[in-house]
Amino acid sequence: MGDRSMALSRRLPLLRQVTRRDHHGNLGGDTMTDTAAPKTTVSVTINGRAVEAKPGQLLIDACEQSGSFVPHFCYHPRMSPVGMCRQCIVEVEGPRGKSLVVSCMTPVAEGQVVSTTSEPAKRAQEGVLELLLANHPLDCPVCDKGGECPLQDQAFSHGPGESRYVEEKRHYEKPIPISDIVYLDRERCILCDRCTRFASEVAGDPLISFTSRGNNTQVMTFPDEPFASYFSGNTVQICPVGALTASPYRFKARPWDLDQVESTCTTCSVGCRTVVQSSRDELVRYQGVDIESVNWGWLCDRGRFNFESINSKDRIGMPLVRADGALGEATWATALDAAGRVLRCARHHRPRCPTR
Structure with a gap:
């Protein structure tokens, strides 16, 4: 039976x-x-506001849809939820009364009344954040993530005013180069599982994973096997605490000093959307932009770090046109005119095409 x-x-x-x-x-x-047709929406109330959510939608997404921010670190909309950090706790009132739930693991249900700012929810969020900061080095002034760090922002907005911990913090050797580009700072890591999930679920090459157990759990690569992924730079972008940093950007600039413009990656024909960031007229970083029909926020390492050739001192700064067997600098108008002549000549299958 x-x-x-x-x-x-x-x-x-x-x-x-x-x-x-x-x-x-x-x-x-x-x-x-x-037989009634299945419902296409679920009615919930979030912070006093009625919201129509999709059946099976996670509470954290419904809160975002309603304009209510829920602090979180491990949750990422492009990866499976795991509930690692427990920061996204909210209060939910249902048929059995009020309870605290992890919003990134709880689907919406008809008639739910959700509060992200109730006293029990705020106390839970503060408590979780205090635990996450217990061993964190708090080295924001020298951390590349400073100024765009979710942990830094949420410590101010949802954390306790002061720490009760006076014991010595945990220390590791740092930073560790886990590839030619990516550096790992284990003291900053809060074990959110974002990098490991990306490697296994999105990139398909799980070269970075958790090791040890309990209080000794840490992120590492396999022995004698570097993080040689074609998409390793994405783990740096989605890391919420600066535990993973990229060598081309390390100690180069602060986010508030960057000039940026949205563009399209020109490395290949896919056309991934990217944000080009520069400081003092020098390119310092490319970041992926979440465009669902193109790249979903991800970039390959070739597209992400290929900008270094643009900053090279050996890069050709002016057009070169060959005349009498030697290349010489020319204006853009002269170079484009020469290119046009060569293309017209090649169209007629001539063996030699003059550039002048």
């Missing part, structure tokens, strides 16, 4: 109802109209 038998017993009355014949002997009859 068990669950399968119980499920079948619940289905049998419906099957009998559907296959019942009417007085003419025909199958079905009016009994088919008794």
Whole structure:
């Protein structure tokens, strides 16, 4: 018997109802109209505001949809939820009363009343953040993530005013180069599982993972095997605490000093959307932009770090046109005119095409 038998017993009355014949002997009859169509939305109340959410939608997404921010670190909309950091706790009132739930692991339900700012929710969020900061080095002035760090921002907005911990913090050797580009600072890591999930779920090359257990858990690569992924730079971008940094940007600039413009990566024909960031007329960083139909916020390492060639002193700064067997600098107008002549000549399959 068990669950399968119980499920079948619940289905049998419906099957009998559907296959019942009417007085003419025909199958079905009016009994088919008794099966209601599935609902397309779920009505919930978030911070006093009515919200229509999709069935199965996570509470954290519904809160975001309603304009209510929920602090979080491990949750990322492009990866599976794991509930690692527990920072996104909210208060939910349902048929059984009020309770605190992890919003990144809890789907919406009809009639839920959610509060992200109630006293129990705020105390829980402050408590979790205090624990996350217990061993964090608080080295914001020298951290590349400073100024755009979710941990820094949420420590101010949702954290306790002061720490009760006076014990010595945990220390590791740092930073560790886990690849030619990526550096790991284990003291900053809060074990949010973003980098490891990206490597396994998105990139498909799980070269970075958790090691040890309990208080000794840490992120590491496998022995004698570097983080040689074509998409390793994405782990740096999604890291919420600066535990992973990229060598081309380390100690180069602060986020508030950057000039930026949204553009399209020109490395290949995919056309990934990116934000080009510069400081003092020098390119310092490319960041992925979440465009659903193109790259979903991800960039390959070739597209992300290829800008270093633009800053090279050996880069050609002026057009060069060959004349009398030697290349010489020319104006853009002269170079484009020469290129046009060569293309027109090549169209007629001539063996030699003059540039002047």
